[in-house]
Amino acid sequence: xxxxxxxxxxxxxxxxxxxxxxxxxxxxxxxxxxxxxxxxxxxxxxxxxxxxxxxxxxxxxxxxxxxxxxxxxxxxxxxxxxxxxxxxxxxxxxxxxxxxxxxxxxxxxxxxxxxxxxxxxxxxxxxxxxxxxxxxxxxxxxxxxxxxxxxxxxxxxxxxxxxxxxxxxxxxxxxxxxxxxxxxxxxxxxxxxxxxxxxxxxxxxxxxxxxxxxxxxxxxxxxxxxxxxxxxxxxxxxxxxxxxxxxxxxxxxxxxxxxxxxxxxxxxxxxxxxxxxxxxxxxxxxxxxxxxxxxxxxxxxxxxxxx
Amino acid sequence: xxxxxxxxxxxxxxxxxxxxxxxxxxxxxxxxxxxxxxxxxxxxxxxxxxxxxxxxxxxxxxxxxxxxxxxxxxxxxxxxxxxxxxxxxxxxxxxxxxxxxxxxxxxxxxxxxxxxxxxxxxxxxxxxxxxxxxxxxxxxxxxxxxxxxxxxxxxxxxxxxxxxxxxxxxxxxxxxxxxxxxxxxxxxxxxxxxxxxxxxxxxxxxxxxxxxxxxxxxxxxxxxxxxxxxxxxxxxxxxxxxxxxxxxxxxxxxxxxxxxxxxx
Numbered sequence: 001x002x003x004x005x006x007x008x009x010x011x012x013x014x015x016x017x018x019x020x021x022x023x024x025x026x027x028x029x030x031x032x033x034x035x036x037x038x039x040x041x042x043x044x045x046x047x048x049x050x051x052x053x054x055x056x057x058x059x060x061x062x063x064x065x066x067x068x069x070x071x072x073x074x075x076x077x078x079x080x081x082x083x084x085x086x087x088x089x090x091x092x093x094x095x096x097x098x099x100x101x102x103x104x105x106x107x108x109x110x111x112x113x114x115x116x117x118x119x120x121x122x123x124x125x126x127x128x129x130x131x132x133x134x135x136x137x138x139x140x141x142x143x144x145x146x147x148x149x150x151x152x153x154x155x156x157x158x159x160x161x162x163x164x165x166x167x168x169x170x171x172x173x174x175x176x177x178x179x180x181x182x183x184x185x186x187x188x189x190x191x192x193x194x195x196x197x198x199x200x201x202x203x204x205x206x207x208x209x210x211x212x213x214x215x216x217x218x219x220x221x222x223x224x225x226x227x228x229x230x231x232x233x234x235x236x237x238x239x240x241x242x243x244x245x246x247x248x249x250x251x252x253x254x255x256x257x258x259x260x261x262x263x264x265x266x267x268x269x270x271x272x273x274x275x276x277x278x279x280x281x282x283x284x285x286x287x288x289x290x291x292x293x294x295x296x297x298x299x300x301x302x303x304x305x306x307x
Numbered sequence: 308x309x310x311x312x313x314x315x316x317x318x319x320x321x322x323x324x325x326x327x328x329x330x331x332x333x334x335x336x337x338x339x340x341x342x343x344x345x346x347x348x349x350x351x352x353x354x355x356x357x358x359x360x361x362x363x364x365x366x367x368x369x370x371x372x373x374x375x376x377x378x379x380x381x382x383x384x385x386x387x388x389x390x391x392x393x394x395x396x397x398x399x400x401x402x403x404x405x406x407x408x409x410x411x412x413x414x415x416x417x418x419x420x421x422x423x424x425x426x427x428x429x430x431x432x433x434x435x436x437x438x439x440x441x442x443x444x445x446x447x448x449x450x451x452x453x454x455x456x457x458x459x460x461x462x463x464x465x466x467x468x469x470x471x472x473x474x475x476x477x478x479x480x481x482x483x484x485x486x487x488x489x490x491x492x493x494x495x496x497x498x499x500x501x502x503x504x505x506x507x508x509x510x511x512x513x514x515x516x517x518x519x520x521x522x523x524x525x526x527x528x529x530x531x532x533x534x535x536x537x538x539x540x541x542x543x544x545x546x547x548x549x550x551x552x553x554x555x556x557x558x559x560x561x562x563x564x565x566x567x568x569x570x571x
Contacts, residue, residue: 177421191400196388196417
């Protein structure tokens with residue numbers, strides 16, 4: 001996957017220069033959300049793209065991260081840093097507990113089991129104690145060591161710094177021994193066992209790791225919106241994560257970011273087309289997946305003649 | 308490394324029943340250090356089943372395998388590999404989403420034990436680890452003669468090359484005991500000669516090997532000891548000279564002319 005040496009720095013440069021060139025753009029908000037969801041997909045790529053484990057429960061992990069950060073900072077009055085750490089811990093713990101029974105399953109059964117877990121979480125966040133359908137509001141701005149991220153611009157840079165850090169970490173995991181063992185598990189679990197790979201441990205570890213990223217993303221989401229409600233975390237989010245991953249290119253780590261970009265930027269361009277908007281979006285998705293099954297990353301690679 | 312165990316692997320009263328079909332019945336055998344031990348028999352005799360039991364694939368059996376004085380039954384497959392047993396598969400199970408070199412690199416997983424903390428925080432040690440893995444994998448590829456193909460996709464390899472790759476991958480795990488499941492099936496004469504060379508090189512390197520094969524001529528020329536299975540029971544046991552004259556063995560193979568001729 002040498003393409004990431006070229007495309008990634010260019011992409012990073014573009015992202016970091018953008019607010020300097022267009023300081024008041026509405027797109028800054030759009031790109032903040034692209035980054036937040038992109039962060040989830042980056043971890044999700046290791047789980048699904050590399051290791052081949054289909055989770056339809058990452059919307060729930062995202063939700064748990066968001067609610068944990070919200071509760072920590074509003075009810076418990078913790079500082080946002082501890083809120084995020086708490087969010088990561090809870091998301092990882094729940095992912096671990098859910099992962100142990102479900103990761104024995106494969107393919108569709110695993111997908112449905114994780115979906116079941118997602119439904120449980122979706123119902124639980126609707127209870128009155130957690131704010132019911134109105135959710136939790138008044139979430140404070142994120143502040144670290146005295147500095148408060150209360151402007152769109154500062155939050156944009158915060159989110160994207162975390163995103164690119166995550167991409168680098170995930171590339172280091174995916175492009176070394178751990179990543180190879182994930183890919184081996186993806187192709188042939190039994191043969192992988194015979195090579196000394198603890199398949200169960202491999203699956204659970206990547207599941208928990210991707211949950212950590214989802215938890216961080218959830219916290220960032222909560223602090224940006226300052227309000228979170230159950231409706232933002234339903235099954236459609238998991239569908240969108242899948243879309244982002246495959247439109248961008250599964251197994252590339254940064255492909256998910258490109259997918260997130262398409263998924264969020266495209267509707268903005270087509271906004272004035274009203275009913276045609278969804279038709280064209282659907283068409284674009286189908287065309288991408290038919291002609292570029294490896295996603296846009298495959299397209300870029302072919303264009304630039306990279307591996 | 309000096310090996311102090313006279314018998315690397317002992318199979319004691321191994322029986323396996325597949326819900327009514329007795330695949331193996333009271334099989335006993337002993338494999339000495341550095342031996343080339345062959346298991347032959349007609350199709351369905353239980354040969355691959357035996358491999359599946361030894362490697363821990365299938366843990367539902369009665370009897371015991373003692374590997375270096377330790378019983379294997381308590382260990383899951385990946386632990387058995389860590390203890391020093393590696394295998395190849397009858398129907399070549401390579402990882403198609405990895406290159407040739409990466410497939411062999413996966414074999415190193417056991418003795419490298421990668422973990423997240425090092426991958427995330429230890430930049431230099433990860434680089435060093437990758438270097439060690441890649442170098443060792445290249446050594447294995449050189450050993451089997453596939454070095455030029457290191458970045459090739461699995462699909463572009465011929466069957467003979469795929470089988471060699473499986474051996475390289477198994478060797479990457481630094482095994483003391485290597486289980487080869489029909490390594491010669493589908494190979495031409497030249498490839499069989501190459502395979503024979505590799506098996507002898509392994510022996511010289513201190514590796515004990517158990518080979519399941521159909522090619523009688525091949526087995527007779529390389530084995531130190533042969534165990535003949537038929538319908539899950541041991542019908543003959545001994546060096547090639549004894550086996551080739553054994554009445555029951557001849558009877559079992561009567562009419563199976565193709566087994567006596569080297570496969571093309």
